[in-house]
Amino acid sequence: xxxxxxxxxxxxxxTQKGQAKAIAEEIWQQAGAHGLEADMHCISETDxxxxxxxxxxxxxxxxxxxxxxxxxxxxxxxxxxQDVTLPPDYFAHLQYGLxxxxxxxxxxxxNGGKTVDRRLQELGAQHFYDTGLADDCVGLELVVDPxxxxxxxxxxxxxxxxxxxxxxSSDAVASLSATxxxxxxxNLSSEVQNLKLEDERERSSDVLTEKRVDIHLVASARDKxxxxxxxxxxxxxxxxxxxxxxxxxxEVDFQxxxxxxxxxxxxxxxxxxxxxxxxxxxxxxxxxxxxxxLLLELDIADxxxxxxxxxxxxxxCPNNVSEVEELLRxxxxxxxxxHFVCVKVKQGTKKKGAAHPQHIPERSTLKFILTWCLxxxxxxxxxxxxxxxxxxxxxxxxRRLQELxxxxxxxxxxRFIRDSNVCLLxxxxxxxxxxxxxxxxxxxxxxxxxxSYSVSSSNLYQPGKLCFVFNIVEFPACPARPVSWxxxxxxxxxxLVAPLLHSSETRLGTKRGCSLTEKISIFARPNNTFHLPxxxxxxxxxxxxxxxxSPFIGFLQHRQKLREEHTDWEFGETWLFFGxxxxxxxxxxxxxxxxxxxxxxxxxxxxxxxxxxxxEVAPPKYVQDxxxxxxxxxxxxxxxxxGYFYVCGDKKHMADGVSDAVVDILSMEMEVDKLExxxxxxxxxxxxxxxxxxxx
Ligand code: FAD
Numbered sequence: 110x111x112x113x114x115x116x117x118x119x120x121x122x123x124t125q126k127g128q129a130k131a132i133a134e135e136i137w138q139q140a141g142a143h144g145l146e147a148d149m150h151c152i153s154e155t156d157x158x159x160x161x162x163x164x165x166x167x168x169x170x171x172x173x174x175x176x177x178x179x180x181x182x183x184x185x186x187x188x189x190x191q192d193v194t195l196p197p198d199y200f201a202h203l204q205y206g207l208x209x210x211x212x213x214x215x216x217x218x219x220n221g222g223k224t225v226d227r228r229l230q231e232l233g234a235q236h237f238y239d240t241g242l243a244d245d246c247v248g249l250e251l252v253v254d255p256x257x258x259x260x261x262x263x264x265x266x267x268x269x270x271x272x273x274x275x276x277x278s279s280d281a282v283a284s285l286s287a288t289x290x291x292x293x294x295x296n297l298s299s300e301v302q303n304l305k306l307e308d309e310r311e312r313s314s315d316v317l318t319e320k321r322v323d324i325h326l327v328a329s330a331r332d333k334x335x336x337x338x339x340x341x342x343x344x345x346x347x348x349x350x351x352x353x354x355x356x357x358x359x360e361v362d363f364q365x366x367x368x369x370x371x372x373x374x375x376x377x378x379x380x381x382x383x384x385x386x387x388x389x390x391x392x393x394x395x396x397x398x399x400x401x402x403l404l405l406e407l408d409i410a411d412x413x414x415x416x417x418x419x420x421x422x423x424x425x426c427p428n429n430v431s432e433v434e435e436l437l438r439x440x441x442x443x444x445x446x447x448h449f450v451c452v453k454v455k456q457g458t459k460k461k462g463a464a465h466p467q468h469i470p471e472r473s474t475l476k477f478i479l480t481w482c483l484x485x486x487x488x489x490x491x492x493x494x495x496x497x498x499x500x501x502x503x504x505x506x507x508r509r510l511q512e513l514x515x516x517x518x519x520x521x522x523x524r525f526i527r528d529s530n531v532c533l534l535x536x537x538x539x540x541x542x543x544x545x546x547x548x549x550x551x552x553x554x555x556x557x558x559x560x561s562y563s564v565s566s567s568n569l570y571q572p573g574k575l576c577f578v579f580n581i582v583e584f585p586a587c588p589a590r591p592v593s594w595x596x597x598x599x600x601x602x603x604x605l606v607a608p609l610l611h612s613s614e615t616r617l618g619t620k621r622g623c624s625l626t627e628k629i630s631i632f633a634r635p636n637n638t639f640h641l642p643x644x645x646x647x648x649x650x651x652x653x654x655x656x657x658x659s660p661f662i663g664f665l666q667h668r669q670k671l672r673e674e675h676t677d678w679e680f681g682e683t684w685l686f687f688g689x690x691x692x693x694x695x696x697x698x699x700x701x702x703x704x705x706x707x708x709x710x711x712x713x714x715x716x717x718x719x720x721x722x723x724x725e726v727a728p729p730k731y732v733q734d735x736x737x738x739x740x741x742x743x744x745x746x747x748x749x750x751x752g753y754f755y756v757c758g759d760k761k762h763m764a765d766g767v768s769d770a771v772v773d774i775l776s777m778e779m780e781v782d783k784l785e786x787x788x789x790x791x792x793x794x795x796x797x798x799x800x801x802x803x804x805x
Contacts, residue, residue: 115145117145118145120140123186125174137462166206168206172210172211177220178220187228206236209221218244238260247523251523336588337535338509355460355496358552359454361453364448373630385414392610400655403579405606408574415633418663422631424559440545448475484597494514496545497536510543513526533550562579564576570670582596582599602629645668645675649684652757652763654759655759657758665710669707669709684712692717701713737774756802760803
């Protein structure tokens with residue numbers, strides 16, 4: 110197609126962990142095949158686009174982070190469009206389509222996208238295509254793939270409308286309406302054609318056929334069910350439509366072993382990092398508890414690390430050493446682990462806007478990259494599988510990888526990759542002839558993210574110290590992986606502090622005055638809202654089962670100190686609802702009783718979900734059940750006294766249960782229907798008096 114007929118649209122992405130960017134890149138890539146040109150930019154690059162004068166259609170891909178916030182890269186943009194002085198027709202000239210990414214396990218699903226969408230509408234912008242909201246909980250691709258498929262027709266119609274408005278010549282209009290589709294069909298059918306041919310080649314080649322049959326015979330002898338490596342009809346017999354092969358854009362150059370790795374802080378763009386010693390490690394749970402919970406104390410006295418109770422810190426963690434070794438072995442790079450690697454953007458790459466990934470140093474050792482930079486346990490995306498097809502020599506394995514990234518194999522992908530939490534190593538074990546190059550790993554594996562933890566201390570109460578509490582995450586063995594795993598960060602931390610724990614004087618204690626020589630890298634993750642009320646006379650309720658108790662220990666320590674220092678201040682009442690499985694196994698902070706005794710805490714309500722009871726009426730099991738016992742108090746604190754309600758901990762089961770309980774209480778006590786009660790809760794959220802800090 111002639112270049113001058115290529116129609117442009119503006120493509121903006123706002124990404125936190127790279128997913129929105131990857132999807133925007135997919136759109137950019139497909140645009141070419143549809144005779145269109147996507148002018149793609151990160152939403153933060155406001156010098157490269159101008160929505161105030163934009164005439165072409167705009168496509169926005171935006172994710173959600175934290176508790177319903179837009180990604181950091183969109184903050185400036187969101188602030189700008191939220192300016193209340195903007196007139197309602199400010200964006201009346203704008204036509205846009207928006208794809209929001211989120212996770213429905215969080216209360217404010219896709220709120221980043223919804224916020225931008227709502228505001229653009231308020232400012233007069235019009236949809237040329239319905240908004241898509243993709244859910245990471247069930248698989249982004251379930252919405253993303255069909256949304257992208259439908260985008261091209263919607264764009265074509267938007268262009269036709271635009272042409273009509275601009276009075277463009279009918280010839281040009283006609284070429285627009287016809288050409289992209291022809292190209293698209295050709296492109297897709299050539300992919301399908303290729304795969305059919307490849308199948309036929311496999312069948313006509315003795316060697317390849319043998320291998321293929323081998324795999325399938327073995328698999329079918331074992332079971333007739335599909336698995337990660339084995340498919341059944343119709344997928345196994347389908348012609349496949351697979352994604353376009355993503356262009357390579359990274360070049361690596363292996364060098365000698367001389368030099369020094371960059372400082373870990375250079376990998377972090379979110380703030381200043383501090384290297385601090387762990388001065389104390391306490392196991393808060395008994396050995397026979399189902400989960401192991403640890404409290405770590407860090408010495409931050411010699412740093413400028415600043416926090417308020419309610420804030421979180423981020424811990425930079427490495428990948429597991431033996432997984433890195435195993436990866437090196439499979440890639441045939443064991444000898445090169447200590448060699449320095451220069452990473453550059455490949456000259457002449459076809460990837461649009463190809464840039465050096467910020468989380469990869471220009472020069473560092475191979476082990477450094479695999480240990481500190483890449484999330485090697487990430488679930489491989491379909492584009493990665495597509496790229497892995499090219500590095501796989503066995504025909505049967507190749508076909509299965511093609512199936513897993515194809516449209517026809519979508520449910521196999523969900524079942525055997527996504528829902529099974531399969532990672533690169535699992536794939537390389539399952540498909541032994543797959544030998545990807547290092548550059549492919551750098552191109553497709555996401556950044557190894559620092560893990561967040563709520564601060565569990567007060568800088569007033571323990572100056573120079575910072576505590577946090579975590580459960581050691583454990584993943585049991587499964588069909589794709591015969592050994593059990595621990596979480597990347599919690600597994601690493603638990604091994605790191607083992608000497609401190611093992612030298613403890615008491616079962617749950619720690620050896621005092623001893624700290625690790627090894628330091629950990631942390632940086633602050635302030636929370637804008639989850640803080641103690643500015644006015645100490647205002648009452649508040651805290652709901653924190655399990656490790657959700659963590660920030661409230663900081664709240665209570667802070668409050669205790671304030672009470673000691675300001676005897677003339679008025680302090681509102683405080684409630685804490687805590688729950689765990691067993692009173693004698695995982696009641697994390699028995700010292701809560703002390704806060705109660707000294708008056709810092711006015712009411713402490715606890716429940717134990719797995720303890721048996723001989724009482725005639727069974728006691729409540731979960732915090733949400735306990736809250737239901739205090740409807741009048743909840744309404745008084747929240748509505749009459751305009752107090753605060755804080756919820757912290759497990760987002761999956763607890764947070765929704767708590768908000769359901771509050772809705773029921775509001776409905777009952779205010780004598781309104783459920784919808785009205787929900788509206789009331791929404792107002793409380795708006796006023797930042799119903800606050801959540803939840804995680805999985
Ligand atoms: P990871 O290796 O990252 O694994 C964790 C998740 O990955 C699992 O939950 C699961 O969804 C998925 N996963 C990976 N592999 C598998 C597999 N094989 N099978 C099944 N699932 C798999 N946590 C606390 O304990 N205490 C806190 O105070 C705390 N505060 C937080 C505050 C904030 C603001 C946020 C965002 C999170 C907080 N978290 C807290 C959660 C914490 O950041 C980490 O997510 C958690 O500790 C797990 O990290 P990890 O690296 O050990 O596990």
